[in-house]
Amino acid sequence: MRVAGRPVGPRLRAGVPALSRRVTTRLRTELPVYAQLPGEELDGDIADIVQRTLRLFADVIERRRPPDDAELERQRESAGQRAEEGVPLDSILTAYHLGAAMAWEVIAEGAGPGDLTDLQELFALTLDLQRRLTSAVSGAYLDARQVLDAEDHGGRHALLAALLAGEIPPGGRPAGFGMRPAAAYAVLALALGPHPDEDGTGPRAAIAARRKLRRVREVLNAYAGEPALTALDARGGTALLPVPPDAPPQDSGAVEMWPELCATVRQAADAAGAELYAAAEVAAPGGVPEAVARTGEVVALARRTGRPPGLYRLSDVLLEYQLTRPSAALPQLAALLEPLDGRPELLATVEEYVRCGQDRRVAAEALHVHPNTVDYRLRRVAALTGLSAGSASDLAVLRAALVARRV
Known part of the structure; x- marks a missing residue:
């Protein structure tokens, strides 16, 4: 084949x-x-594959047939x-x-009319x-990413399991895996309400639940700057967000991170x-199991005591938390309100x-x-x-009795 009177294949190969x-x-x-790749890679591996592909182009033209699979x-x-290097597929295909x-x-x-x-x-x-290059390159890229993602997911799963089980000694790693834990984690307990599209059963509800979870994970990953360690289902679960290495010590770090x-x-x-209820606290790897249990209780208490959705910490529910500890006083506190049984109003x-801060007018408006x-x-x-309710000491007992009755 010739263009402008010259054979195309040899001219392309020579150039x-x-x-x-x-x-x-x-x-x-x-x-x-590509500008961010090391110079030796761009001038080495990348330049080599460019030359090989251009020569393949010349071969195809000279033979007048497409390349076979081996080529x-x-x-x-x-x-x-x-x-493996994390170069996006769209950039490779654009190249x-x-x-x-x-x-x-x-x-x-x-070229002319002739x-x-x-x-x-x-x-x-x-x-x-x-077409053949796009298919071959995309297939190989996606196969490699699937293997890498499986390894990465397996590593995160192993690390999460070890953290939840308390199997990581200070400064150590989970047995049988080389992924090192962060110095500390923001431990989150999440309680998710249903999305409106989850109403009912069938594929639509299941798809809505998965989409909801995917969106939540994307937000958590964005906070962490990497895939977060999560054990979540449609109703919530646990998320461990690594604390940056330069963060303040844990006690002050929790305050700094709270906003x-x-x-x-x-x-x-x-x-x-x-609707989303959550609780959080910062813990070192060895303290993750206790933090998971505690934040789970805080979320449950926030929901039971009628608080609005949002993020809570132990200090927000100190009275309720303490009153739910095993005690002979708990059933007696709850019994103080038994005379009101049958009188829901x-x-x-x-x-x-109590919820309105002892403001009778606000309470009246809420009760209509x-x-x-x-x-x-x-x-x-x-x-x-x-x-x-007009006595400060009696009011404190009434509040404690309400908590005891709820739990």
Whole structure:
């Protein structure tokens, strides 16, 4: 095949060294990911695969037939290497298309009306080669990423399991795996409500649940700057977010991190499109099991005591937490409100009055009654239980009794 009176294949082959340098230069200037590669790699491995592909292009033209599977092996190997290095697939495919476009400029240089038949055949060969290259490179890249992702996921799973089981000594690693834990973790317990699309059963509900979880994980991964260690299902679970090495010591670090953690939980709730309760504390690897148990209790208490969705810590529910410890006083505290059994309006009034900070007008608005009705009901509570909401000491007992009754 000839263009402008010259055989195309030999002309392309002769120009491979110079064309390869031009392609490599454009990769460096037009694709940021290639500009970030080490110079020796760009001028070595990358330049080599560019030259090999351009020579393959010349072979295809001279033989007038597409390459066989064996002739694409080097391109597949290169794609696997780029996958290991974390070069995005779209950048790799763009590089191949860029090289093909520049090769086509060489092929069509000086073409005139009399070259139309040969140009049509050349164009068909070019498109076919690009199709085969795209298929071979994409397949090899995705195969390599699948292996790497499986290894990475397995490593994270092994580390998470070891942390939850308390099997990592200070400064150590989980047995049989080389992934080192972070110096400390923000331990999160999450309780997720259902997304509206999860209503009902069947594929739609299951898909909605998986999409909800994926969006939550994306937010957690963005906070961590890497895949977070998570054990989550549609109702919630546990997440361990590595604390940056330069973070303050754990006690002060928890305070420093709190605004960011609160923002992350809000973002996760927005992304999930569902109600989200969470609790967090910072722990060293050896303290993760206790932190997981404690944050789980904090989340449960926040939900049981009628608090709004959001992020909580132990200090937010200290009274409730302490009152739920095993004690002979707990059932007796709960029994103080037994005279209100059968009078739900009185119990609801006490709960709302306490929740509203002893503001009778706010409580009345929440209960949709007149403030005088709140006063009357509180007097009835005092008559039945012997505990007056107007007395500071009795009010503290009423609050503790409410907590004991809930738990």
